[in-house]
Amino acid sequence: MNAVATRMNASVRYEPLEDMAHTPVPFADLSIQWDQIRPAAMADLEKLFAESAFCQGPWATAFEAQIADYLGAKHAVAVNSGSSALHVATIAAGIGRGDKVLVPAHTFIGTIWGLIYEGAIPVFCDVDDATGTIDLADAERRMEPGVKAIIPVHLYGQPVDLPATLAFAERHGLTVIEDCAQAIGACHQGRSVGTFGAMGCFSFYPGKNLGGAGEGGLVVTDDGDKADLMRAVRNHGQGERYVHERVGYNYRMDGIQALVLSHKLRRLDGWTDQRRAVAARYAEALAGTPLRLPVTAHGDHVYHLYVVRTRQRDALKAFLDARGVQTGLHYPVPLYRQPCLSGIASSHATAPFPVTEDWAANGLSLPMFAGMTAEQQDQVIDAIHDFFKGSRS
Structure with a gap:
């Protein structure tokens, strides 16, 4: 495990940032692997x-x-x-x-x-x-x-x-x-x-x-x-x-x-450990927020994406963007509503899909990648806490 993963495993507690410039946090940084x-x-x-x-x-x-x-x-x-x-x-x-x-x-x-x-x-x-x-x-x-x-x-x-x-x-x-x-x-x-x-x-x-x-x-x-x-x-x-x-x-x-x-x-298992360390840190730091956080329900989890849910998804996304934090949407339009599939799906395609609609409307993917630093993650966490403090005021 590299120094980043070791550091993040050793300190998973969230401490609010003070006077830190809003340095952009990428959704993913593939240059680290290269x-x-x-x-x-x-x-x-x-x-x-x-x-x-x-x-x-x-x-x-x-x-x-x-x-x-x-x-x-x-x-x-x-x-x-x-x-x-x-x-x-x-x-x-x-x-x-x-x-x-x-x-x-x-x-x-x-x-x-x-x-x-x-x-x-x-x-x-x-x-x-x-x-x-x-x-x-x-x-x-x-x-x-x-x-x-x-x-x-x-x-x-x-x-x-x-x-x-x-x-x-x-x-x-x-x-x-x-x-x-x-x-x-x-x-x-x-x-x-x-x-x-x-x-x-x-x-x-x-x-x-x-x-x-x-x-x-x-x-x-x-x-x-x-x-x-x-x-x-x-x-x-x-x-x-x-x-x-x-x-x-x-x-x-x-x-x-x-x-x-x-x-x-050859490096995949180490990179997976780093993703899990990032996920563990998110889970602890965001546990007190209104966000619905990912769970590990079957087997283990390799955190390709870290998707949270909130009915304030669009407002939170805009807030994070303004703070230099890139996020993603996976997937905002369910398959049964895709224009190219009109008339192709089975007879049940028009039946209700309430949970799918919830994921599509409320899911927001936070930055998640191997090599993400504690400082980058702190910036994401701090911005989310600030958003919900503001939404209560």
Whole structure:
């Protein structure tokens, strides 16, 4: 654990700031990670360019082996984005036109693009009030003929209730495709998310806990046949060169992304510890405010995002912005209200989603990143306390 994490673990109590200038606090600072891997990564980049290993190639193959070992999966299939990962997993699951799939209504739209591409129908479900993950009781109410799979999303770094989800899927004969885009490194009972269902899908978008120098994604599975199919699909449907056995896509991972991710993977656990230290400090310092704070309900939490809720969300966001604190909104428009999905969703799309609406209207993401200093976090905490003092006056 580095000096920042050690310092933050040693002192988690909030002390109000006095006479401190409002230095901007970024929502995330990715340069910290690059500074830590730069010397070794630059040396390897020289080798990659010398070998012209740009598309898939040996660096991606090596990364697949490394991350399969890290996650405890038999097979890892590297692709060019998290959305592509979910798409090839949809194909490998045999989900096609007219099939229905249970998905949480509160998630990024990338969760369902693969379904839409294959002509499948998302069946939106409300989410749990405490965690924002799929509400299985609501999913039970929305079951209908033709439902073939469920895509639980480990939202914001919080695993879903995996034992309950697997039991639900088994009872209804559903394939489970885990959306782990925000939760790499999270575990349940010592086992990595992504290894419980038939397939687990990850995103390496730069801002993720394990982020590339651009786009990237991955599917893990213990099913060799599914892995082979996904490898073909990502590479123009080729079983062998220039023999296109099925419709495929150009979803290959760039060698540069694989190289950067390999270097970052070695530091991921330490960076996760730093995120947890930031979250613990937020939790203690903000416990007396009107904010609804994140909870750890199932397994552990890797805090891709630290999302608080308040009915004063917009006013608080504006106040923090004025104090130089960047924040984010994840996700203010539920999927069932997205214009591009009009007429696509299942018959239950118009049913009420009260908890999803609450998360969409009231959720605010605070700055959260590995390497965040105590001083930066104090500035966020101090501004929040000042906001609520002012709102009471």
